[in-house]
Amino acid sequence: MLAAGQQEKAFNEIVKNYSERLYWNVRRMVGSHEDTDDLVQEIFIKIWAALSSFRGESQLFTWIWRISVNESLNFLRKQKVRAALTFQSITEMEERRIDSDPYFNGTEAERLLMKAIAKLPTKQRMVFMMRYFDDMKYEDISEILDTSVGSLKASYHFAYEKIKGELKENF
Amino acid sequence: MTDNKNRMYNVPSGYFESLQTRLSAIPAMEEEAEGRVTVWTRVRPVIALAASFAILLTCGTLILSKTAGNVKMNDMEFLEYAYAMTPITEPYSIYDPSLAESLYTEVSEEDVVNYLIETGVSINQLGYVGVYE
Numbered sequence: 001m002l003a004a005g006q007q008e009k010a011f012n013e014i015v016k017n018y019s020e021r022l023y024w025n026v027r028r029m030v031g032s033h034e035d036t037d038d039l040v041q042e043i044f045i046k047i048w049a050a051l052s053s054f055r056g057e058s059q060l061f062t063w064i065w066r067i068s069v070n071e072s073l074n075f076l077r078k079q080k081v082r083a084a085l086t087f088q089s090i091t092e093m094e095e096r097r098i099d100s101d102p103y104f105n106g107t108e109a110e111r112l113l114m115k116a117i118a119k120l121p122t123k124q125r126m127v128f129m130m131r132y133f134d135d136m137k138y139e140d141i142s143e144i145l146d147t148s149v150g151s152l153k154a155s156y157h158f159a160y161e162k163i164k165g166e167l168k169e170n171f
Numbered sequence: 172m173t174d175n176k177n178r179m180y181n182v183p184s185g186y187f188e189s190l191q192t193r194l195s196a197i198p199a200m201e202e203e204a205e206g207r208v209t210v211w212t213r214v215r216p217v218i219a220l221a222a223s224f225a226i227l228l229t230c231g232t233l234i235l236s237k238t239a240g241n242v243k244m245n246d247m248e249f250l251e252y253a254y255a256m257t258p259i260t261e262p263y264s265i266y267d268p269s270l271a272e273s274l275y276t277e278v279s280e281e282d283v284v285n286y287l288i289e290t291g292v293s294i295n296q297l298g299y300v301g302v303y304e
Contacts, residue, residue, distance in 0.1 A: 007198075008198045011195075011197070011198055012195055015191055015194045015195050016191065019187070019190055019191055019194055020187050020190075023182075023187070023190065024180070027180055028180075033180075033181075033182060033183075037190070040190065040194075041193065041194065044194045044197055045197055045201065048197050048198055048201055049201070103180060103181040103182060103183075104179060104180060104181070105178075105179065105180075105181050106178070106179025106180070107179070111179075114179070
């Protein structure tokens, strides 16, 4: 349990050390800059609210990432519901979003890679992103997603194969 | 993090500096918001729900007392109502020998002709089907 002043100091340290990294993690998950900006603020509000109950049983990094992953999953779930209610395909919506993103300046191959990732089931997408883009260890991902290392390896393998297949079709 | 893998995305210039400033303001904002939460703010949704329920209950009771309470049926009316409300898909209600017998014995041909004339069937049409000659 931290005193009020200490808590604020700890929070500012988290902001300084993790905000940018967390932004990129969320950005790759949800895609648009505006949605990421909103989501990162919400994640930090959650971090602030839960900071007093952080007991150090897990690493600070995995604790923060778990909050971030849960918030991103909630966002993607809401997006799916919204798409279903408007009778739109979520994959097409995401493809359109990637194509019209003013802050995307990757190559055509990278655009196709992001579209292939967007087609993955949410959990495979999470695992692939954390492993491929963040170079995270399976042990850390296991703690964040509360899943066994074996299952994560399988998820990554399936995701990798699907993306490879998708890219082969387009080249 | 591998910056190389993030180069496909851009952010507006100076974004991360402004993000950090905004995020650092969260503790102060949250404390201020917490200070604004009064007892009234907390209990308001519960009171609103209870009031809606009470209004619904009162209106329902009033409507029922003005309508259902005034309807009085005798046994015969109740029986007719029960027959009318019985779904015709119920086979036992279609085949009721006692009812069928009373219908055939109590309704004369004259009653049938009168009924048809009352419902707008012309004399010619009655003659055509052989009921009235």
